[in-house]
Amino acid sequence: MRSVLDCNALSDLRAWLNCYYDAAEPVRAQLGLRARTINPVPVPSNPSAFGLSQKSQKLPEKIVASMLEYKFDRDRHFTVTLANGQVWRQIAGDDVVARWDKPARSYSVIISRGMFGSYNLQVAKMGGVYKVHRSQ
Numbered sequence: 045m046r047s048v049l050d051c052n053a054l055s056d057l058r059a060w061l062n063c064y065y066d067a068a069e070p071v072r073a074q075l076g077l078r079a080r081t082i083n084p085v086p087v088p089s090n091p092s093a094f095g096l097s098q099k100s101q102k103l104p105e106k107i108v109a110s111m112l113e114y115k116f117d118r119d120r121h122f123t124v125t126l127a128n129g130q131v132w133r134q135i136a137g138d139d140v141v142a143r144w145d146k147p148a149r150s151y152s153v154i155i156s157r158g159m160f161g162s163y164n165l166q167v168a169k170m171g172g173v174y175k176v177h178r179s180q
Contacts, residue, residue, distance in 0.1 A: 047160040049137060053177035054161070063161040095130065095155070095163055095178030106156035108168075111148040123179070124153065124165070131180035132165060138175040142167075 051063035072078075094103050109126040116122050120141050121134040125148075132155065134142070144151065144167070152168040158175065165176045 047162070050135060050160065050162050050175070050177075053135060059161070067160045095132070106154055108152065108154050111151040111153055111167075113148045114142075114144060114151075116142070122174075124148075124176075126153065129180070130178060132163070132176045133179050134165075135175045135177055140172055140174050142172065142174060 047067035048064060051060050051067060054060040054063055094107050107128075107130075109128050109130070111124055112127045113125040114122055119136075121136060121138070122142050122144075123131060123133045125131050151170075154166045154168060155176065156164050156166075158164045163176050163178070165174045166172065
C-alpha cells in the first residue's frame with residue numbers, strides 16, 4: 045500500500061497510472077493473476093529532468109550533486125536544493141529523520157531510483173536512505 049501512496053506524488057496522469065499498476069504487481073502475483081502486458085511510459089534521458097515525468101526520454105539511474113540548501117518543516121521532513129538547481133522533498137510517509145547540522149555545501153547527495161518509480165536520497169559518507177520526490 046505504501047508504494048501505491050507514493051504514486052500520488054506524480055502529477056503526470058500516465059506516469060501515475062503506470063506507478064499504480066507497477067505497485068499492484070506483487071499483489072497480482074500473490075493472487076495468481078498474470079502480469080499486466082501494458083508497456084510503461086518511456087523514461088526521459090535528459091539528466092536535468094531527472095525525477096520529473098516527461099515523455100520519450102531516458103534518465104540516468106542516479107545523480108550525484110552537492111547540496112546548496114536544506115530546510116526542515118515542522119514535522120522534520122526536509123526540502124533540499126542541489127547545486128544543479130533541482131529541488132527534492134522528503135515524502136510525508138517517510139519516517140527516517142535527517143540529522144544534518146553542518147552547512148549544506150558540506151554535504152554531497154546521491155539520488156537513485158527506488159522501487160515502483162520512487163526515488164531515494166542518501167548523503168555521501170552518512171547513513172540513512174530517505175524517500176523523496178522532485179518538486180522542481
